[in-house]
Amino acid sequence: MAFELLMVTSEAWPLAKTGGLGDAVGGLAKALRSGGAGVTILMPAWRGTQDQLAGMHRVTELPGLPGGPAELYAGYCPALGCRVLLLRNDALYDRDSLYVTPEGDEYDDNAVRFAALSMAAAYVAQGLPGVTVPAVVHAHDWHAALASVYMHQFGVQDIKTILTLHNVAFQGVYPMMPAEQLGLYPEYLTADGLEYWGKLNFLKAGLLYSDCITVVSHNYAREILTPRFGCGLESVLAARIDKMVAIPNGIDTMLWNAGRDTYLHGKTFTADRLENKVACKTALQKAYGLDADRGAFLLAMGSRLTEQKMVDVALQALPQALDAMPKLQVCILGQGERRAERELVQLAQRYPGRCGVYIGYSEARAHRLHAGADALLHGSRFEPFGLTPLYAMRYGTIPIASRVGGMVDTIVDPGLVAETNRLYRATGILFDGEAAEDMRSAIERAVTLRQRPLVWRTMQRNAMLAPMGWEQSAPLYSQLYQSLRPDVAPIEAVGPRLQPREVRRNLQRRNGRGRAASSLDAVVPAGTSVA
Numbered sequence: 001m002a003f004e005l006l007m008v009t010s011e012a013w014p015l016a017k018t019g020g021l022g023d024a025v026g027g028l029a030k031a032l033r034s035g036g037a038g039v040t041i042l043m044p045a046w047r048g049t050q051d052q053l054a055g056m057h058r059v060t061e062l063p064g065l066p067g068g069p070a071e072l073y074a075g076y077c078p079a080l081g082c083r084v085l086l087l088r089n090d091a092l093y094d095r096d097s098l099y100v101t102p103e104g105d106e107y108d109d110n111a112v113r114f115a116a117l118s119m120a121a122a123y124v125a126q127g128l129p130g131v132t133v134p135a136v137v138h139a140h141d142w143h144a145a146l147a148s149v150y151m152h153q154f155g156v157q158d159i160k161t162i163l164t165l166h167n168v169a170f171q172g173v174y175p176m177m178p179a180e181q182l183g184l185y186p187e188y189l190t191a192d193g194l195e196y197w198g199k200l201n202f203l204k205a206g207l208l209y210s211d212c213i214t215v216v217s218h219n220y221a222r223e224i225l226t227p228r229f230g231c232g233l234e235s236v237l238a239a240r241i242d243k244m245v246a247i248p249n250g251i252d253t254m255l256w257n258a259g260r261d262t263y264l265h266g267k268t269f270t271a272d273r274l275e276n277k278v279a280c281k282t283a284l285q286k287a288y289g290l291d292a293d294r295g296a297f298l299l300a301m302g303s304r305l306t307e308q309k310m311v312d313v314a315l316q317a318l319p320q321a322l323d324a325m326p327k328l329q330v331c332i333l334g335q336g337e338r339r340a341e342r343e344l345v346q347l348a349q350r351y352p353g354r355c356g357v358y359i360g361y362s363e364a365r366a367h368r369l370h371a372g373a374d375a376l377l378h379g380s381r382f383e384p385f386g387l388t389p390l391y392a393m394r395y396g397t398i399p400i401a402s403r404v405g406g407m408v409d410t411i412v413d414p415g416l417v418a419e420t421n422r423l424y425r426a427t428g429i430l431f432d433g434e435a436a437e438d439m440r441s442a443i444e445r446a447v448t449l450r451q452r453p454l455v456w457r458t459m460q461r462n463a464m465l466a467p468m469g470w471e472q473s474a475p476l477y478s479q480l481y482q483s484l485r486p487d488v489a490p491i492e493a494v495g496p497r498l499q500p501r502e503v504r505r506n507l508q509r510r511n512g513r514g515r516a517a518s519s520l521d522a523v524v525p526a527g528t529s530v531a
């Protein structure tokens with residue numbers, strides 16, 4: 001029997017994306033497909049999603065879902081090379097944006113919208129005419145977390161479930177509602193299931209019912225066991241530690257590739273030939289209305305404009321830095337909290353020619369931002385993995401990032417007082433703290449480092465060449481799937497196929513960096529094939 005995987009998600013680039021979740025799920029699906037695996041993505045039929053699929057056809061109706069009857073459509077995504085099942089209920093999913101109203105408020109029926117997605121996954125696992133039954137259901141984030149709960153209710157036992165935590169801060173917390181509104185038996189709405197402090201908590205229930213929990217970086221896996229990063233779920237996570245494994249995300253190195261990026265209009269470059277990066281910088285300065293000054297230090301910010309991303313701190317630190325450093329320029333791409341958007345626009349007005357802001361979401365602009373900037377400012381109060389700094393690094397743009405989450409694993413910063421020979425290993429700058437002063441002095445440090453051309457140039461090269469593709473991580477997922485279902489022929493992925501012992505060693509090395517192994521190092525639950 002060939003391995004069949006069902007990935008349940010709200011986002012998968014290029015079908016739908018609002019942040020790193022979409023990139024991670026799309027990237028993993030593509031990497032697994034490259035090995036010939038039977039991968040199917042199940043996601044809502046968001047507005048326009050079906051237009052990106054080939055061979056769309058209606059499979060069946062699902063009458064008993066929360067929010068009313070829905071239809072299941074199937075198609076093929078050429079960009080990802082995998083099958084896609086779309087859950088169609090236009091009243092629930094055919095809206096301007098995925099999660100929030102134009103005013104930025106969460107849709108008030110989000111609980112029902114994502115309960116329906118999870119229940120649809122359970123129907124697929126149970127068996128539907130015309131749909132292949134998966135060996136493993138891999139749910140991503142709170143949107144899909146209830147899949148394992150519905151599967152439990154349906155009595156589906158042989159199909160294993162994985163829940164990947166892309167961000168523990170988003171849990172799907174809603175006021176308690178009658179169980180029948182979610183299509184659940186009342187016993188699932190107790191403290192042993194969805195109930196948490198009198199409310200519904202989708203993520204918590206997924207943690208309790210999934211066979212395995214994966215976390216998108218080793219450092220974040222450790223952090224979420226603490227109150228600061230566990231966001232109230234640290235004790236639930238601690239209780240499930242024997243089911244947890246950290247598998248870092250990868251990035252799509254074909255897409256984020258300075259040497260082939262079509263968004264750069266021919267001005268491509270490589271780690272050894274950076275001439276065209278200067279042309280990209282000039283183009284970026286022009287696009288953001290900045291002075292055409294090659295010698296300026298061009299600092300970019302590109303992210304959701306939220307408290308998580310420390311936009312409040314940036315709003316204080318950037319004017320201080322602009323005042324202190326006359327050669328500093330800033331360009332910002334982002335959207336998010338309305339107040340932050342307004343204040344950033346005002347900041348640009350205060351520093352004409354030195355600060356430019358684009359409020360909005362644009363994939364093309366993100367590529368050009370990373371290509372043209374000297375450095376990327378990426379403050380974060382928490383950062384499960386941190387794709388954006390890696391994208392910047394691929395273009396020789398040095399990340400200046402908070403020392404949290406996955407960025408601790410992916411950015412090499414030998415420290416403030418490192419000797420020169422150690423600096424030659426660096427790929428970026430990490431800073432502690434959440435005060436404007438912390439961020440401003442990190443920017444100053446970058447500006448000072450760039451005055452040492454050999455060090456800066458080496459950092460750029462290191463950053464561009466750092467291994468970060470899915471070929472590191474997709475094989476670890478394949479091994480995990482296999483270990484959960486040793487009765488099914490293995491799923492292949494890009495990258496080398498590791499032997500079980502190598503997987504364990506690999507995970508121990510990454511998890512612990514030399515510390516004694518804990519249960520976090522256990523790649524898979526007991527009774528599986530990884531020795």
Ligand code: ADP
Pocket residue numbers: 018019020021023302303304333334335360361362363366385386387388389391
């Ligand atoms: P998070 O998932 O917390 O938002 P990540 O850095 O892991 O953070 O991933 C963010 C993803 O969203 C990246 O692909 C980044 O380029 C993209 N992104 C965020 N804001 C924008 C924007 N305004 N325009 C284009 N891409 C954006």
